[in-house]
Amino acid sequence: MTKLLDVENLWVKFPTRNGIFDAVRGVSFTLGQERLGIVGESGSGKSMTGRAILRLIRKPGIVTADKMELDGQDLLAMSEKEMRKVRGQRISMIMQDPKFSLNPVMRVGQQIAEAYMLHTNTSKAQAKQKALEMLDAVAIRDPERVYNMFPHEVSGGMGQRIMIAMMLIPDPEIMIADEPTSALDVSVQIQVLEIMDKLVRERGMGLIFISHDLNLVSSFCDRVLIMYAGRVVETLQADKLHDAKHPYTRGLLNSLPRIDNPVERLEVLERDPAWRDEASISGAI
Amino acid sequence: MNGITIENLNVWFGDYEDRVDAVKGASFSVPKGGSFGLVGESGSGKSTILRAIMGLFDTWSGKIEVLGETLTHKRDREFYRKVQMVFQDPYASLHPRQSVDQVLSETLSLHGFKDIDARISKLLEDVGLGPAFRFRYPHQLSGGQRQRVAIARALAPEPEILLLDEPTSALDVSVQAEILNLLSDLRAERKLTYLMVSHDLAVVGHLCHDIAVMQLGKIVEVLSIEDMRALQTREDYTRTLLQASMGYELRG
Ligand SMILES: Nc1ncnc2c1ncn2[C@@H]1O[C@H](COP(=O)(O)OP(=O)(O)OP(=O)(O)O)[C@@H](O)[C@H]1O
Numbered sequence: 001m002t003k004l005l006d007v008e009n010l011w012v013k014f015p016t017r018n019g020i021f022d023a024v025r026g027v028s029f030t031l032g033q034e035r036l037g038i039v040g041e042s043g044s045g046k047s048m049t050g051r052a053i054l055r056l057i058r059k060p061g062i063v064t065a066d067k068m069e070l071d072g073q074d075l076l077a078m079s080e081k082e083m084r085k086v087r088g089q090r091i092s093m094i095m096q097d098p099k100f101s102l103n104p105v106m107r108v109g110q111q112i113a114e115a116y117m118l119h120t121n122t123s124k125a126q127a128k129q130k131a132l133e134m135l136d137a138v139a140i141r142d143p144e145r146v147y148n149m150f151p152h153e154v155s156g157g158m159g160q161r162i163m164i165a166m167m168l169i170p171d172p173e174i175m176i177a178d179e180p181t182s183a184l185d186v187s188v189q190i191q192v193l194e195i196m197d198k199l200v201r202e203r204g205m206g207l208i209f210i211s212h213d214l215n216l217v218s219s220f221c222d223r224v225l226i227m228y229a230g231r232v233v234e235t236l237q238a239d240k241l242h243d244a245k246h247p248y249t250r251g252l253l254n255s256l257p258r259i260d261n262p263v264e265r266l267e268v269l270e271r272d273p274a275w276r277d278e279a280s281i282s283g284a285i
Numbered sequence: 286m287n288g289i290t291i292e293n294l295n296v297w298f299g300d301y302e303d304r305v306d307a308v309k310g311a312s313f314s315v316p317k318g319g320s321f322g323l324v325g326e327s328g329s330g331k332s333t334i335l336r337a338i339m340g341l342f343d344t345w346s347g348k349i350e351v352l353g354e355t356l357t358h359k360r361d362r363e364f365y366r367k368v369q370m371v372f373q374d375p376y377a378s379l380h381p382r383q384s385v386d387q388v389l390s391e392t393l394s395l396h397g398f399k400d401i402d403a404r405i406s407k408l409l410e411d412v413g414l415g416p417a418f419r420f421r422y423p424h425q426l427s428g429g430q431r432q433r434v435a436i437a438r439a440l441a442p443e444p445e446i447l448l449l450d451e452p453t454s455a456l457d458v459s460v461q462a463e464i465l466n467l468l469s470d471l472r473a474e475r476k477l478t479y480l481m482v483s484h485d486l487a488v489v490g491h492l493c494h495d496i497a498v499m500q501l502g503k504i505v506e507v508l509s510i511e512d513m514r515a516l517q518t519r520e521d522y523t524r525t526l527l528q529a530s531m532g533y534e535l536r537g
């Protein structure tokens with residue numbers, strides 16, 4: 001498989017008043033033309049891994065890696081100008097807080113249209129047409145109306161879909177989707193996933209899919225990395241997620257509420273301090 | 286007495302050709318100490334109902350009754366002690382320049398609590414955040430950590446009613462289990478009333494007794510959790526939604 005992304009020994013550190021905090025601690029993986037799921041603890045470094053790839057870690061955060069390559073090109077060596085090009089055209093990231101990532105004082109449709117004009121050389125009218133098509137593609141019911149809305153006027157799930165529409169525009173080689181469908185009802189979720197799936201199958205895009213939804217990751221992704229305390233503690237073929245071995249992953253599977261099997265109290269996970277110190281497992285293939 | 290009664294609630298935004306009717310004639314009630322779920326299509330008006338109860342805008346008509354009192358368009362401080370909301374968008378609901386400590390101490394002192402320091406420690410512990418997080422700012426927290434700060438803030442004034450908008454959607458399932466257990470315990474101990482929005486029917490099924498299913502601004506059906514599990518529905522939309530969620534849940 002073509003290696004789109006190759007990450008070796010990635011660290012993200014934040015100086016804090018109690019010393020250096022290591023948010024990501026030596027993560028390694030490769031991404032091919034596939035759907036790579038990342039699940040894990042809240043605060044385990046999933047979003048920071050995604051942001052580090054795009055070099056979007058805010059100061060005073062520090063990123064180091066032995067290797068971080070996009071198609072063989074060293075991302076760490078690129079200038080800020082080159083990185084902007086990578087972000088605009090080659091790697092798209094759907095942020096976990098969609099509304100926060102949109103410009104609050106600009107109509108959402110206009111934001112999509114401008115993203116399109118930046119990328120192609122089209123007229124305003126064509127860009128608007130394209131933006132309306134994108135809104136329709138992500139199952140927005142009334143594209144004309146939503147085009148003219150401001151971010152604070154759209155619902156949680158509409159905000160997520162607007163972000164997705166925007167990130168699809170550059171036809172990226174890699175998409176990093178950080179909990180892209182957490183606010184969507186199932187039928188809309190399926191439609192949105194189909195769009196991403198199609199890009200992977202037909203265009204050979206690589207998708208990093210960060211999610212807390214174990215069943216979804218298991219059925220949608222090809223491989224999964226399980227993160228705990230800044231490290232990868234287990235890697236699995238996605239459809240084998242339910243046969244996971246690591247006690248953290250097992251604990252996750254056991255704490256899921258189930259429609260068909262209601263319980264009084266949900267099982268909670270006993271976290272073993274030894275998990276923090278285990279070596280990070282490589283997610284490279 | 287009911288915790289919450291909603292009768293023929295209409296909510297709209299904008300005027301003339303820009304007018305959006307976000308909620309159309311919604312009615313349901315939640316007994317005091319009960320737990321009620323709102324589910325349904327994205328954009329169907331679920332958050333809008335919660336925001337109307339919180340008095341975040343004036344453009345509504347119909348009746349909203351909370352703990353026996355019919356609400357007007359004004360809410361006083363006592364209302365916000367009794368009724369708290371966890372917003373769908375924790376980033377937007379936390380002030381970027383306020384640390385976790387400031388957010389919680391401000392809420393606690395506003396409502397006249399004295400032992401603020403001890404309460405903050407307890408609240409953070411309840412939502413599974415250690416003392417190390419106390420002096421962090423929102424941008425120094427992960428998505429799920431921010432959501433837990435928002436939950437801690439809502440619990441701070443010891444409200445009688447909690448409006449929960451996707452309270453666990455940004456949490457990993459083990460933290461979700463802890464928060465859901467905490468919410469169950471609080472309800473048992475303090476007779477809290479919950480109105481919760483979630484697209485995760487397993488979560489709703491765990492915490493709620495009844496649900497309302499929404500589509501296009503309307504409540505299409507109110508049904509019990511037992512009926513939900515058994516797919517005993519009157520309306521086609523409900524059935525489609527339930528089947529899609531369950532089929533998909535069982536696929537894994
Ligand atoms: N500026 C910062 N200073 C200090 N610590 C930070 C900063 N930004 C993030 N962190 C910490 O880094 C860790 C990893 O954060 P990250 O956002 O990657 O978590 P995550 O795995 O995406 O979690 P979630 O599922 O809750 O979104 C968290 O514990 C967070 O508190």
Ligand SMILES: Nc1ncnc2c1ncn2[C@@H]1O[C@H](COP(=O)(O)OP(=O)(O)OP(=O)(O)O)[C@@H](O)[C@H]1O
Nearest residue numbers: 153155156157158298307327328329330331332333
């Ligand atoms: N301030 C506003 N101005 C105009 N329209 C608004 C405003 N707030 C909400 N709406 C509209 O009201 C409708 C219902 O929105 P609401 O946020 O209640 O949906 P929801 O059911 O919570 O959806 P989701 O599951 O996606 O969060 C949407 O069409 C939305 O665009």
Ligand SMILES: [Mg+2]
Nearest residue numbers: 047096427428
């Ligand atoms: Mg995150």
Ligand SMILES: [Mg+2]
Nearest residue numbers: 155156332373
């Ligand atoms: Mg909502």
